[in-house]
Amino acid sequence: MAKFLTNKDDNYAQWYNDLVIKADLAENSVVRGCMVIKPYGYAIWEKIQAELDKLFKATGHVNAYFPLFIPKSFFSKEAAHVEGFAKECAVVTHYRLKLSEKGEIVVDETAKLDEELIVRPTSETIIWNSYKNWIQSYRDLPILINQWANVVRWEMRTRLFLRTTEFLWQEGHTAHATREEAEEETRKMINVYASFAENFMAIPVIKGYKSENERFAGALDTYAIEALMQDGKALQAGTSHFLGQNFAKAFDVQFTDKNGKLDYVWATSWGVSTRLMGALIMAHADNNGLIIPPKLAPLQVVIVPIYKGDGQLEGMAKAAMKIKEGLEARGITVKFDDRDTHKPGFKFAEYELKGVPVRIAIGPRDLENNTIEVARRDTLSKETIPADSVFEHIPKLLTDIQNNILSKAIQFKKENTYHVDNWKDFISRLDDTGGFIMAHWDGTAETEAKIKEETKATIRCIPFDSPEEAGKCIYSGKPSKRRVLFARSY
């Protein structure tokens, strides 16, 4: 089985690449570093989008859209921000092409832009330039806007979904009258991400603060959710930034408060990207292919008929359509695959590869006995049930699968989270198993950098819930008050 996939245990990276391609999620485009998201992959992204969008709306946010292009001058208004992104920006310098004497299409040098445009790597600057005009009074606040967009960061090395030059994401940008309110928003959104990861993606995460080094360019504080992949590496799955008054000051966004006093506006921004697709794959999939949690599966149930030529299909189609309609009425997405160009075995393998949570097979024996065969993707187990019980059974089964995938992931995270108290163990733990490593750190950037240099492990976050505990830094031996989360990461 799964003879088309590289074995996950032999070569995890290759297994991932194979899976993305073979499951028809995405492919590399002719444009270096950019991907083509294929319909099946995009369907999963649309599910992610739809659920997140509901959560954003439920927390009071609205959607809007800001330009792809950002004037270079805007970009340089916030010092830390420029520094963070300058090295990976695509720049538009001209607006016209022409035919050369040789008949080639060339840039028309006479059509040079007065001010160059940056292709957005993120939208803080262009958005705050607008907010400046929108905000005069505390009555105009808060502004709670999200946008779904593409952004471009010119990366050296890319991998489908995990890091691509262009990627899709959402970015929330909010403006508040008080520091407390902005901080609360920052915290609220990281919690939204965390609960989305857990409840929909079935991925448990660790929420925490980023160290100063890992912080977003221009933020006073960055919160992140970190997820553990099956190869023991961490993946940052979402971030929420408390931007303080940095962007308000850079773009001169002031408002009059209730007391008639002028003050700068407080800001947050937060985002998740198509990288979540990578997380979804690497958290759950196995050597047979994807395992998609039912809540995000574009196709939740597939019905495969097993028939020999001569009119056998008819009876099955009738039974299948009845099941399909009944399940759809219960809000379940169902496909009846009656293609006669592929054999059942081929279809079984294909839907496993694509991670469809539940497969129903109906064959001649089932018709005779009024049964169906139900197979679940997460455990690969099969059972034959009375056809009449399908409408009670399948919804329960989907819930069960969602829960099982999550508890498996929780178990995995638990088993691969280690408390380490000295340098030797730290290194051997990283090399032997990887995983989340909770260890003491002296809180200095120098130590953090040294650890990264020597081990490639970074501080993923300082967990919100990590208890006060006296200890010694694993690297410097200096005193430390709490453990932080270390890991090698994507």
Add this chain to the structure above:
RNA sequence: CGGGGUGUGGCGCAGUUGGUAGCGCGCUACGUUCGGGACGUAGAGGCCGGAAGUUCGAGUCUUCUCACCCCGACCA
């Protein structure tokens, strides 16, 4: 930008001392199959990344060029 590698049907590859291109998968047609990726038969499909050179003759040798991939420095 350093270090390594690869360019040959749609995809993955082979191609000997230079002699005019082949295999697997996929594709098309027909037939037999159909409870875990079926089989047979017959087909279609290639300026061998590009340019120049050596030679009677270049996928193969030489030079130049272009593109892509992998490993590092940067990153959601």
